[in-house]
Each structure stands twice: as structure tokens, then as C-alpha cells.
Amino acid sequence: MTIRAEDRAAAGQIPLFAKLSTRTSARLFRAAQAHHFGTGSVLFREGDAAEHFHVALDGYVCLKASDGRGEDHVIEFVRPGTAFIAAAVMLGRPFLLTAQVVQPGRILFIPADDFRQAAESDLALAVALIRASSQHWRSMIGQLKSLKMQTATQRLASFLLSLAEGQGEPATIELPCERRLLATWLGMVPTSASRAFGELEKIGVVGHGSRLQIRSLEQLAGYARGVPFGKTSTASRAARR
Amino acid sequence: MTIRAEDRAAAGQIPLFAKLSTRTSARLFRAAQAHHFGTGSVLFREGDAAEHFHVALDGYVCLKASDGRGEDHVIEFVRPGTAFIAAAVMLGRPFLLTAQVVQPGRILFIPADDFRQAAESDLALAVALIRASSQHWRSMIGQLKSLKMQTATQRLASFLLSLAEGQGEPATIELPCERRLLATWLGMVPTSASRAFGELEKIGVVGHGSRLQIRSLEQLAGYARGVPFGKTSTASRAARR
Numbered sequence: 001m002t003i004r005a006e007d008r009a010a011a012g013q014i015p016l017f018a019k020l021s022t023r024t025s026a027r028l029f030r031a032a033q034a035h036h037f038g039t040g041s042v043l044f045r046e047g048d049a050a051e052h053f054h055v056a057l058d059g060y061v062c063l064k065a066s067d068g069r070g071e072d073h074v075i076e077f078v079r080p081g082t083a084f085i086a087a088a089v090m091l092g093r094p095f096l097l098t099a100q101v102v103q104p105g106r107i108l109f110i111p112a113d114d115f116r117q118a119a120e121s122d123l124a125l126a127v128a129l130i131r132a133s134s135q136h137w138r139s140m141i142g143q144l145k146s147l148k149m150q151t152a153t154q155r156l157a158s159f160l161l162s163l164a165e166g167q168g169e170p171a172t173i174e175l176p177c178e179r180r181l182l183a184t185w186l187g188m189v190p191t192s193a194s195r196a197f198g199e200l201e202k203i204g205v206v207g208h209g210s211r212l213q214i215r216s217l218e219q220l221a222g223y224a225r226g227v228p229f230g231k232t233s234t235a236s237r238a239a240r241r
Numbered sequence: 242m243t244i245r246a247e248d249r250a251a252a253g254q255i256p257l258f259a260k261l262s263t264r265t266s267a268r269l270f271r272a273a274q275a276h277h278f279g280t281g282s283v284l285f286r287e288g289d290a291a292e293h294f295h296v297a298l299d300g301y302v303c304l305k306a307s308d309g310r311g312e313d314h315v316i317e318f319v320r321p322g323t324a325f326i327a328a329a330v331m332l333g334r335p336f337l338l339t340a341q342v343v344q345p346g347r348i349l350f351i352p353a354d355d356f357r358q359a360a361e362s363d364l365a366l367a368v369a370l371i372r373a374s375s376q377h378w379r380s381m382i383g384q385l386k387s388l389k390m391q392t393a394t395q396r397l398a399s400f401l402l403s404l405a406e407g408q409g410e411p412a413t414i415e416l417p418c419e420r421r422l423l424a425t426w427l428g429m430v431p432t433s434a435s436r437a438f439g440e441l442e443k444i445g446v447v448g449h450g451s452r453l454q455i456r457s458l459e460q461l462a463g464y465a466r467g468v469p470f471g472k473t474s475t476a477s478r479a480a481r482r
Contacts, residue, residue, distance in 0.1 A: 096383070141316065144316050145314070
């Protein structure tokens with residue numbers, strides 16, 4: 001059984017798989033599968049053996065952890081076109097997080113042994129994995145900085161900005177999941193999340209449900225950096241230094 | 242100029258450099274240097290070009306970020322025998338964090354180009370780097386879970402436990418830095434840190450300055466997991482499942 005040509009092509013779009021040798025490509029895709037998953041699908045749970053290496057070809061996946069008191073907390077959002085949790089696969093250890101689909105899409109599954117053996121025998125793939133992990137690492141440091149140094153509303157502002165990347169003004173964005181789940185990622189309770197959205201509405205972030213419009217990206221960026229209203233131009237200049 | 246034999250031997254103790262080929266070893270160490278640094282020494286600053294790959298041979302290093310309002314926040318502690326911030330070196334990007342020595346020790350510097358070229362041409366080193374980064378990644382996920390799901394005092398309890406690893410009871414530990422800096426790593430203000438230490442004193446974590454004694458590791462572990470006093474045995478059993 002082989003995967004569909006369009007799934008193979010979509011996998012080739014991610015930097016990790018952009019320059020595979022014929023031999024490595026054959027090894028990675030000989031038993032790979034891709035399926036469409038609806039919102040809420042659970043791909044694996046915290047503590048499960050890492051049997052596959054996963055790539056979100058499209059759709060959004062969230063990685064979350066249970067606090068043991070019945071509440072789930074989102075640790076990370078996986079954007080379309082991204083591989084996730086190579087660490088457990090490479091070390092042959094259980095997953096530390098649960099992966100759940102928050103926006104429907106196709107997910108690629110590569111058997112863990114095939115991926116690990118390919119990465120351990122093909123220098124080009126190993127180097128591509130180091131580069132992908134390094135970039136991922138840097139975004140994780142950004143998240144840690146944010147958790148320690150920004151208020152919850154500033155973190156929400158930063159996240160909304162990241163969704164508006166590359167857009168002009170006003171920017172229209174679509175939240176990848178319901179606001180309640182987003183709140184746990186921002187490290188706050190749902191009522192604080194409502195207050196945070198209310199706060200951002202004052203500087204022109206408006207909308208209902210999952211679709212929002214951002215009037216001024218610069219003003220939102222200023223807010224995220226802790227600059228009082230009306231001084232965002234200075235903040236924006238400082239940030240560009 | 243070559244590094245001292247004992248520094249080369251200490252570098253060989255870390256898993257990343259445990260099985261180097263003669264050729265790769267020659268490349269990595271041809272221009273490497275090791276120096277002793279006292280407490281407070283700054284190895285590099287946030288935003289600096291990544292000119293070296295660093296290994297803490299002994300001593301403790303903290304990685305921190307400035308919040309732009311004059312306050313530093315510790316993002317991570319680097320234990321003795323650990324390499325740090327391979328990501329910036331491998332991508333040729335500026336460091337995202339400042340590295341400061343918090344306990345005196347020797348630090349190994351390998352020129353960034355030598356390290357990158359070695360990792361990109363030697364499959365064994367590349368695979369060792371993937372494994373080291375994967376383990377590091379997992380510990381980072383642990384920190385993120387903790388920041389989102391534990392109270393500040395629970396985080397402090399978890400950190401003290403990690404310092405007591407492998408010890409019997411009572412365990413004697415040495416904080417790697419002053420309590421004020423530790424507080425920023427735990428994501429709290431100094432006054433909350435005092436309250437947190439006071440809270441743990443009630444369950445037998447006693448001492449002054451940087452040296453502490455832990456009466457019961459099991460009770461402290463129970464506290465870290467949010468189990469009320471007197472129920473730690475159950476918690477400990479549950480954690481072992």
C-alpha cells in the first residue's frame with residue numbers, strides 16, 4: 001500500500017523532506033499512511049509508545065497535557081506543514097503529550113522504526129532534522145519567555161499577531177481552536193480569557209467566535225510588548241533594532 | 242594552542258562527545274579553548290552572534306532573558322557536563338538568551354564553524370546531537386507543563402527534588418544561584434519566593450542561604466504533585482504507575 005500522490009507531494013513541501021535521496025524516500029514512505037481527521041480526533045495520548053512519526057499536512061493539531069485533575073492544558077499548537085514530536089520517536093520513548101486535531105486535515109503517519117533508521121543512516125536527513133528541531137527549539141524559547149515575562153493578555157496579543165503574519169490591515173484571522181482551549185495554552189482560566197479578549201477589543205481586535213479582525217497590527221504589537229496605548233510607534237521601532 | 246588534557250577528558254564524558262572519530266575529534270578540538278569563570282561571568286548576551294558552541298564542563302550556568310524593563314528572567318539552568326544552545330550555532334543565528342555563570346567552573350568553547358561543519362559531515366555526531374537535543378526537548382516540555390499546571394511553590398518543590406536526585410534522606414542540596422534569580426525561573430516575584438520557601442519549611446525543607454536539607458523526598462514529591470499533606474504515599478504510588 002502506498003500513500004496518495006498528493007499526500008506524498010504535500011510531505012515534500014516541508015523542509016525536513018524537501019531533499020530526500022531516492023533510497024531514503026523509499027524507506028520513509030514504504031509503509032507510511034495518511035488519513036483525514038475531523039476536529040477532536042485524538043492521534044495519540046500522553047504515555048503512549050511512539051509508534052509513528054507524524055506530520056500535519058494540513059489542519060491544526062494541538063499538543064496538550066492533563067494535569068491529573070481532569071483538566072487539559074495546551075502546550076503547543078502544530079501548524080499545517082509541520083512534523084511533530086520527533087524527540088519521542090528518535091529516543092524510542094513514550095509521548096509526553098497528547099495530540100488532538102483542532103482543525104480538520106490530513107495527517108501523515110510514518111512508522112517510528114522507519115523514520116529513526118532513516119535519520120540514523122542518512123546524513124542529509126539527520127542534518128535536516130537538526131535544523132528543523134533547532135528552529136522549533138527557538139520558537140519554544142519564545143513561548144517560555146512569553147510565559148515568564150508577559151501578562152496573559154500580552155501573550156494573547158502575541159499569538160493573534162502570529163496568526164496575522166504577512167497580512168495587511170485590517171487583518172482577518174481565524175483562531176485554530178475554541179477560546180476555552182486557547183486559554184489553557186496562554187496559562188489562564190476561561191474567565192480571564194474573556195477579560196483578555198475584552199481588553200484587546202479596546203485596541204481594535206474585534207469579532208465573534210473564531211473569526212477576528214485586527215485593525216492595527218502595530219498597535220497590537222506595541223500592546224504585546226507592554227507599551228501604553230499611543231506609544232506603539234516607538235515600541236515598534238525599538239523592536240526592529 | 243590545544244586545550245588541557247583534563248578539559249579534553251571532561252568533554253569526552255558528555256554523551257555528545259563520547260564516541261567521536263579521530264577525524265571529528267581533531268576538527269572539534271583544534272581551536273577549542275577552556276577557561277575558568279567565576280560567578281557572575283557573562284559568556285554571551287541575548288542578540289550576540291553565535292561564535293562558539295559551549296559546554297559547561299563543571300559549574301552551573303543560567304540562561305536568561307531581559308524583559309526590556311531592566312529585569313532578567315532565568316529561562317533555564319545548565320547543569321555541569323552539558324552543552325548549551327546548539328540551535329543558534331547550527332542555524333548560524335544570534336543567541337536568544339544570555340548565558341551567565343552562577344557557580345564557578347570551567348567552560349569549553351568550540352568555534353561555531355568547526356562544530357557546525359563537524360555535525361554536518363559526521364553522521365555519528367549528527368545522531369548524537371539529535372539524541373541530546375531530543376532529551377533536552379523533553380526536559381523543556383516538563384518545564385512548560387510545570388509553568389502551566391503547577392503553582393509556584395509546587396514548581397519550587399519539583400526543582401529542589403531534581404537537585405536531590407540519587408540522594409538518601411535527609412537529602413542535602415545546594416541551590417545553584419541566589420534565591421532572587423531562582424524566583425524568576427519559577428516565574429514569580431521575590432516576595433512570593435520567600436512565601437514558597439516558608440511553605441516548604443512546613444514539610445521539612447529547612448536551611449539558610451543556598452544550602453538546604455530535605456527531610457522526606459516522598460513528601461516533597463507529593464507536594465509537587467498537588468497531594469495534601471499526609472497522603473503522599475498514595476501520590477507516590479500513583480506516580481510510579
